[in-house]
Amino acid sequence: MKKCTFEKIVEEDIESVREIYLYYIQNSTATFHKRDISYQEMKELVIFNNPKYESYTIYYEGELCGYVILTQYKVREAFDQSAEITIYLKQGFEGKGIGTQAVNFIEDRARTKDLHVLLALVCGENTGSMALFEKMGYVKCAHYKEVGYKFGRWLDLVGYEKIIS
Structure with a gap:
């Protein structure tokens, strides 16, 4: 594995990661966004005022191939030791072990932030992401039926968690 x-x-990375994300908005159920988002909206998704949360571009053989986010789960103090992780890869970069490396990397970063649990929220149709998180030791902890509607059909949302400390 490279x-x-x-x-x-x-x-300076906002437009590049926005292009990756727009593909998913327009062509998949990996995100529940239904309309293209602006530069400013993308910036708010990946650049944080709180130093506990971070986002990173992913390079494979020197080429930008995706991004990974460690972000706030909920805006309530009791959730301060929990965070959500998200990964998006450019089309054509799946199956190369990049997701595995991204999860390992962001888990290591999360440990330096004294986080206790990481959560991943995945569309029930996104079997690739579910398989990745299960392989990485995340446990399915929730299954919300028909909570999203996109492309003329109802979508489930599946929650995964991993205790990292």
Whole structure:
């Protein structure tokens, strides 16, 4: 497996990661966004005021191939030791071990932030992401039926968690 590199997302990366995300908005149920998002909206998804949360571009053989986010789960103090992780890869980069490396990387970053549990919320149709999180030791902890509606059909949302400390 070829090693990925990760770089903290800065403002100059916003349009590149937005292009990756727009593919998923327009062509998949991996995200529940239904309309294209603006530069500013993308910036708010990947650049945080709180230093506990971070996002990184992913490079594979020197090429930008995706991004990974460690973000706030809920805005309530009792959730301060929990965070949500999200990974998006450019089309054509699946099946190369990049997701595995991204999860390992972001878990290591989360441990430096004294986080206790990581959560991943995945569309019930996204079998690839569910398989990745299960392989990485995440446990299915929730299954919300028909909570999203996109492309003329109802979508389930599946929750995974992993205690990391």
